[in-house]
Amino acid sequence: MRKAVIIGVGAVPVGEHWRTSLRDMAVEALLNAMEDAGVDRVDSLYVGNMASGSFIEQENLGALIADFAGLGNIPAVKIEAACASGGAAVQEGVKAVMSGLEDVVAVIGVEKMTDAWATDATRYLGYAADGEYELFHGASFVALNALVMRYYMKEYGYTEEDLAHFSVNAHANGAKNPYAMFKRPIKLETVLKSPYIADPIKLFDASPVCDGAAAVIITTEEKAREFVDKAKMVEVAGIGRAIDTINLANREDLLTLKAAKVAAERAYKMAGITVKDIDLFEIHDAFTIMAALSLEAIGAAEKGKGAQLAVEGQIAIDGDYPIQTLGGLKSRGHPVGATGVYQTIEAVWQLREEAPNQVPDPEVALTQNIGGTGSNITINILRRV
Amino acid sequence: MGRPMQVARYWRHFKEKYRMVGTKCKECGEIYFPPRQVCPKCGSREMEDVQLSGKGKVLSWTIVRNPPSGFEYFRPYPLALIELEEGPIVLAQLTDVDENQIDFGMEVEMVTRKIREFEGDGLILYGYKFRPPIKP
Amino acid sequence: MGKLLKPNKEVGIVGYGAYVPMYRIKAEEIGRVWGVNSFPIQEKSVNNLDEDAITIGIEAARNALKRAQIDPKEIRALWFGTESKPYAVKPSATVIAEAIGATPDLDAADFEFACKAGTEALQASIGFVGSGMAKYAMAIGADTSQGRPGDHLEFTASAGGAAYIVGEKDSETLAYFEGSYSYVTDTPDFWRRQHEHYPRHGNRFTGEPAYFHQIISAAKGLMEELNYSPSDFDYAVFHQPNVKFPLTVAKILGIPKEKVLPGLLSGIIGNTYSGATLVGISAVLDIAKPGDRILWVSFGSGAGSDAFSLVVQDAIEEKRDLAPKTMDYVNRKKYIDYALYAKHRSKYIL
Numbered sequence: 001m002r003k004a005v006i007i008g009v010g011a012v013p014v015g016e017h018w019r020t021s022l023r024d025m026a027v028e029a030l031l032n033a034m035e036d037a038g039v040d041r042v043d044s045l046y047v048g049n050m051a052s053g054s055f056i057e058q059e060n061l062g063a064l065i066a067d068f069a070g071l072g073n074i075p076a077v078k079i080e081a082a083c084a085s086g087g088a089a090v091q092e093g094v095k096a097v098m099s100g101l102e103d104v105v106a107v108i109g110v111e112k113m114t115d116a117w118a119t120d121a122t123r124y125l126g127y128a129a130d131g132e133y134e135l136f137h138g139a140s141f142v143a144l145n146a147l148v149m150r151y152y153m154k155e156y157g158y159t160e161e162d163l164a165h166f167s168v169n170a171h172a173n174g175a176k177n178p179y180a181m182f183k184r185p186i187k188l189e190t191v192l193k194s195p196y197i198a199d200p201i202k203l204f205d206a207s208p209v210c211d212g213a214a215a216v217i218i219t220t221e222e223k224a225r226e227f228v229d230k231a232k233m234v235e236v237a238g239i240g241r242a243i244d245t246i247n248l249a250n251r252e253d254l255l256t257l258k259a260a261k262v263a264a265e266r267a268y269k270m271a272g273i274t275v276k277d278i279d280l281f282e283i284h285d286a287f288t289i290m291a292a293l294s295l296e297a298i299g300a301a302e303k304g305k306g307a308q309l310a311v312e313g314q315i316a317i318d319g320d321y322p323i324q325t326l327g328g329l330k331s332r333g334h335p336v337g338a339t340g341v342y343q344t345i346e347a348v349w350q351l352r353e354e355a356p357n358q359v360p361d362p363e364v365a366l367t368q369n370i371g372g373t374g375s376n377i378t379i380n381i382l383r384r385v
Numbered sequence: 386m387g388r389p390m391q392v393a394r395y396w397r398h399f400k401e402k403y404r405m406v407g408t409k410c411k412e413c414g415e416i417y418f419p420p421r422q423v424c425p426k427c428g429s430r431e432m433e434d435v436q437l438s439g440k441g442k443v444l445s446w447t448i449v450r451n452p453p454s455g456f457e458y459f460r461p462y463p464l465a466l467i468e469l470e471e472g473p474i475v476l477a478q479l480t481d482v483d484e485n486q487i488d489f490g491m492e493v494e495m496v497t498r499k500i501r502e503f504e505g506d507g508l509i510l511y512g513y514k515f516r517p518p519i520k521p
Numbered sequence: 522m523g524k525l526l527k528p529n530k531e532v533g534i535v536g537y538g539a540y541v542p543m544y545r546i547k548a549e550e551i552g553r554v555w556g557v558n559s560f561p562i563q564e565k566s567v568n569n570l571d572e573d574a575i576t577i578g579i580e581a582a583r584n585a586l587k588r589a590q591i592d593p594k595e596i597r598a599l600w601f602g603t604e605s606k607p608y609a610v611k612p613s614a615t616v617i618a619e620a621i622g623a624t625p626d627l628d629a630a631d632f633e634f635a636c637k638a639g640t641e642a643l644q645a646s647i648g649f650v651g652s653g654m655a656k657y658a659m660a661i662g663a664d665t666s667q668g669r670p671g672d673h674l675e676f677t678a679s680a681g682g683a684a685y686i687v688g689e690k691d692s693e694t695l696a697y698f699e700g701s702y703s704y705v706t707d708t709p710d711f712w713r714r715q716h717e718h719y720p721r722h723g724n725r726f727t728g729e730p731a732y733f734h735q736i737i738s739a740a741k742g743l744m745e746e747l748n749y750s751p752s753d754f755d756y757a758v759f760h761q762p763n764v765k766f767p768l769t770v771a772k773i774l775g776i777p778k779e780k781v782l783p784g785l786l787s788g789i790i791g792n793t794y795s796g797a798t799l800v801g802i803s804a805v806l807d808i809a810k811p812g813d814r815i816l817w818v819s820f821g822s823g824a825g826s827d828a829f830s831l832v833v834q835d836a837i838e839e840k841r842d843l844a845p846k847t848m849d850y851v852n853r854k855k856y857i858d859y860a861l862y863a864k865h866r867s868k869y870i871l
Binding site: 123196198 | 398417419425445446447448450452453454455456457459462465466473474475476477489500510512
């Protein structure tokens with residue numbers, strides 16, 4: 001199979017884009033990526049999006065975005081895997097290139113959440129859970145994560161303060177990212193004094209509702225040379241994806257992200273690496289508890305020790321396991337279906353060594369994107385060419 | 386508020402919502418809630434309805450303070466994972482309970498309550514919730 | 522033929538169950554809001570936000586089934602008396618029947634006769650089983666009663682209910698009916714028009730010509746037909762819109778207070794309307810001895826009364842502990858203030 005190489009990235013800053021529509025954000029991000037890659041046409045477009053039908057009453061995003069970006073009669077589809085839609089779309093683009101079916105593909109992740117009323121947005125996010133057996137009973141996504149967080153704290157003896165370190169780290173890093181929604185450092189007290197939204201999850205344990213669009217251009221190694229210098233090339237060396245029970249209550253183990261574990265094993269095997277080879281981790285910290293469980297599932301920490309990494313400061317930019325190097329979902333923001341692509345471009349910036357908050361001399365980066373309460377997870381391994 | 390969908394969308398689930406009917410695998414005996422057509426454990430497609438006792442223990446809980454649309458009037462409300470006597474874990478609201486009374490392992494029993502209502506002229510949806518048991 | 526209602530076959534109660542919501546508001550708290558300082562009762566029950574007459578009926582019905590220990594599929598009728606129907610049109614009884622697993626081989630309907638809808642359902646059940654048409658029939662009375670804010674009914678209108686499974690008399694019967702009697706006149710003492718939130722009533726007119734006349738006529742009519750005098754009864758339960766009215770009835774009939782008090786719960790749970798005498802009787806059945814005879818007279822505005830004579834049998838001793846007792850519910854309580862009460866009663870517009 002051919003190698004898939006990212007040669008261009010582009011995005012709009014994450015935030016509340018009151019003046020900009022989904023199509024305009026998407027076109028801007030896409031054109032930025034094409035400009036970065038030096039391409040003026042692509043063979044196809046993959047759109048990662050979770051819930052545009054609910055948020056803005058618009059489906060068929062493939063046609064909408066490709067049309068308004070002036071891409072002509074190319075194939076363009078939306079890929080949906082709840083909050084992991086972005087990560088999944090990147091994988092579809094990679095698969096198209098590796099298979100030899102398409103040479104230059106664009107992948108965009110986009111979500112416009114702020115056009116919906118707040119309680120409706122909460123409802124739409126709930127559509128990623130088991131609609132009949134979770135949302136029906138009044139479960140919000142925050143609430144489902146809160147059930148896991150409380151259980152985790154009890155099982156391993158962690159406090160709310162222990163988990164709060166994830167948010168502090170995310171903000172410390174995001175403060176330097178011009179594309180981040182919250183560009184300011186916070187203190188532990190900020191997290192601890194924030195109001196409960198679903199106990200024990202507080203406002204500052206959770207990622208925000210926001211808008212965003214991020215895009216990447218993927219091609220073969222050979223073709224990449226036609227467009228960019230080697231320094232700009234980043235290989236997608238491994239991809240892994242797996243599902244788990246849609247219903248949180250039906251999990252084999254509430255505190256194991258089995259889908260992440262399986263996806264990581266697949267991605268590591270494909271890339272021929274182990275977790276020790278990874279220099280930075282863009283994981284899915286939609287809630288602090290998910291950061292802890294993710295670190296455990298991907299093998300960076302033993303079971304029950306994920307939060308310990310945060311407490312010990314090992315997740316900092318200069319630690320052994322730097323995570324959320326440009327803010328993660330908490331500080332950069334979590335425009336749900338776009339998140340996986342933001343993670344991808346942040347990993348690319350790091351590997352190109354052009355990140356505003358640079359990890360020293362990285363070779364390999366991991367991005368992990370979670371859909372549902374862990375029911376659909378993608379893991380991608382990116383490597384310098 | 387989430388607009389009500391066609392009645393059938395809710396109606397077809399009344400049985401399992403009102404009185405917690407799950408499924409049991411005829412091959413390996415595993416019990417599931419919600420009902421399933423295929424046993425994820427042994428792969429059998431021979432499943433039968435089973436009436437659950439509705440008795441269980443709280444495994445974890447939260448207090449929903451920012452509910453999804455449709456649940457605004459009920460806020461705040463406790464939501465829990467309950468481990469049923471028969472094995473399956475179920476997600477449901479707790480009712481008739483003080484926030485500070487809820488604890489890990491707290492015994493609960495199933496009751497049928499209003500889950501939500503649609504406007505003044507819409508459908509009323511009933512379903513299972515759990516509360517501390519009333520000892521006979 | 523006499524006036525007594527007595528079916529061909531002897532019938533009785535094979536299972537009963539009550540339910541009272543756990544929330545209470547003190548009368549003085551309601552009085553604080555409206556500037557009133559004398560009260561007809563001490564406190565009343567209030568439904569939780571997620572409770573209505575149907576959910577109350579479901580729990581009462583489940584308790585009745587626990588005591589009857591019968592297969593719900595053997596119930597051929599489920600009749601539900603209420604004046605707080607969650608749906609104005611669409612039976613509540615079908616929800617309850619589905620929830621207890623009694624569907625589909627049964628008749629189900631809602632009864633309305635102000636506060637006597639529950640005993641009306643019971644009269645029908647006695648006839649249905651007593652005629653041999655059905656093995657079992659279930660009668661339920663439950664309400665989350667409406668009282669206009671500030672009206673004196675607001676002090677008493679409460680929530681609760683009870684269910685009774687009627688079957689042919691045998692050794693499993695907890696208590697059997699010796700006969701019943703119904704007394705009805707057209708007396709508009711209290712009503713609620715279609716589409717109205719709250720009922721209207723005739724103030725003091727609701728007393729003598731309505732409540733007292735119907736109840737006393739029904740009680741006397743039944744005793745006359747059965748050749749009993751008040752002293753033949755060990756307990757008496759009268760409709761209880763407050764504490765004073767049923768005690769006055771007892772006094773007029775010459776029944777000592779202590780025979781009435783065990784089934785007189787309105788002082789601490791309020792008036793559960795269609796559930797009122799059904800809940801009161803359930804509290805008596807929780808403590809009665811085999812052989813005890815109970816006088817049961819309901820009242821419904823509009824107006825009329827159903828009177829029953831019930832004799833307790835041995836089976837009560839082993840069956841009463843199979844479900845929570847009425848006092849278990851009465852004693853399970855959490856006080857709320859008027860603001861929360863208003864929330865529970867869906868008074869706020871979001």
